[in-house]
Amino acid sequence: MSIVIRGFCVTLLLATCILVGTICSGRMTPALAITAEEMLHDQKLESRARELSKQLRCLVCQNQSIDDSDADLAQDLRREVRKQLMAGASDDEIIETLRGKYGDYLLFNPPLSTSTYILWLAPFAVFIGGASLILAVQRTRQVGAVTGQATNQPHKAIEGSGCNASRSGFGSKYIHFTGVVLVLVASLGLYLILGRADLGDQPLAQRQAEIETAAKAENQQAITLAAALARAKQRTLDEPTNIGNWLKLAQAAAMADDNQTEIGALKTAEEMTDGDDTVKSMLAEALSRAAGGQITVPARNLIASVLARSPNEPRALYLAGLAAYQDKDYSNALEIWQHLQSVSMADAPWMKLLDQNIADAAAAGGIDIPNRQSSRGPTEADILAAREMNNNDRYAMIEEMVNNLAKKMAKNPDDVEGWRRLGRAYEVLGRPEDAASALVSAADASPLDIDQQVTALQMIVTAGLDKQYITQASRLIKRAKMLAPDRLDLLFLRGHFAKLEGNKSKAHELWQSLLRQLPADTPFADNLKAAIAAL
């Protein structure tokens, strides 16, 4: 084989050793990769999100894609991708938006530009250079060998013993050629498999195993659900008069995504219970789920008949709100959902979803949410329980709860929800001063939440603490005024505090403007008139 080829092989071997050594000496601690926690329900969108995430580099851990990285930034970017997918953006649009913020470096497949010419073209330049070098040296050697053979026999003998490259004839030439081609193909192949500029990241083996385990678990779950469904079906056959069996069948079918069985079971249960409101609502929900979330006409009829009889049925209320939302009647949706919020227990499982929906409806309809009565706080459920006890026990229980909460709040003064609960608890305990102080803290912790400011101000006024709390009140009013200058309850409060500060003309002006916006002949309007007159 030619001396150049031999040199090439030795170099390749050395380079490989160096490469392997470098990789092994570098710390290769595999991070514990987690799956994307913010998966979308829509399978198609989710798989698009995963595909997109694989093409985007995490700028913190720069050799991982955002799909594979645990970094905070990767998580943010995954969320951003999904948010835009939900908003209907195309893959290219999403990539362009992100590239507009973070630049080409974000892309695992960078476009060809002046800054990436070297990246894309250098390997080919090196390849062509190397190939031509081999071929050139090869040619000179062969010419030299042929010349040597013709002029000087001994020379040939020596060369032949040390270097088989000089053995002439068709066979050796063929070996040379194959050797050269092999080296060239191997280097090109190595580049295309491991070195290409548009290559994605190499997810950790551990990560792949995790994905497989998750897939297996999901499979297993499907089998379990199917088995549960079969058992539930059997029970309805064994004992068809037991309504509970039919409801359980509906539940098992819902878990296993078998809408038809669920609907059938609920219809049977509805007939057996002679139109029970809860069952009817569940049926309406199942019908809507089968229609891909659209509240269908039969579902609407069911909801209407339920609400006509029991206007506070939570499931029917929720669906009625959703129906209004789907009709783009946002104010109606808002009203229904807010009603549901007011009749629900604070710790009802749907409250969080409901808050989200209310916010969505308000945003979609461009409606401010005035006077959202926050009748929430886990104390509600606890207070109900406390009503069952005797007075002393009840007081002690609430007292202890409140003290624990107060201690927790001292450590974590940013927790708006906690302050709110504390304020409400103090109110129940008949400690208005503490309640006002807690609500002021809640307002301070959420300076952008107008409701919080107003609630605290109302507490200050109703507790008769307006003189002690004048500085806090003026702070809250300043914030609230900027957030919602025209809010009616705020106009009243502003007037009240203007009066306290001795600014009677301002109080007069504020209350007058409030009075103009109020329906006449209400007791409140009368009271306000009297108050204005008293100024």
Place this chain on the structure above:
Amino acid sequence: MTNESNKDARRTGPKLPFFLPMIGFLILASFAATALFATLSGNRNPEQLPSVLIGKPVPDTPIPLLDDGLATLTLTDFAGKPLLVNFFASWCAPCRAEAPALAQLAKNVTIIGIAYKDKPADTNDFLNQFGNPFSAIGVDRDGRLGFTWGVYGVPENYLIGSDGTVLLRHAGPIDRRVLNEVLIPAIEGTK
């Protein structure tokens, strides 16, 4: 050529063509080694990514202020003098490290701090402990603003020229070298 001279040639070992590929490899490897040593000695930082904002006007998003959740701050309002915008957080260790450098820079340039994904109470603790070199402090609770700017990790510093264009980004803490060789000359250049 005689037998003698051929033997001599063989005794001296392989000839130049044998080394040609190796020389080629060494040239390539020397590039890589230069980059590696530059990185190790701190003169080159592969984590420093170019910012898309360079040469563009500073984003005019209103930023809520730390002391008062209602009032906002708009960076375009500061046109007419150079500005240093510093994204920081109380949970970020390098931000503590660069506190002295910022204190020194505050003598030369107006610095606007932006508390990135940080609780206001923690931010205040941080400022009490490590000093407050900022002329104003904005709040980016959820990282939305950071997304607009292309922030990929705190601390990040952006130098804005007096005409309101972004001149420079430095990702990572300001150390002595960055302070003296990058930021101070750049700030002087804007004057």
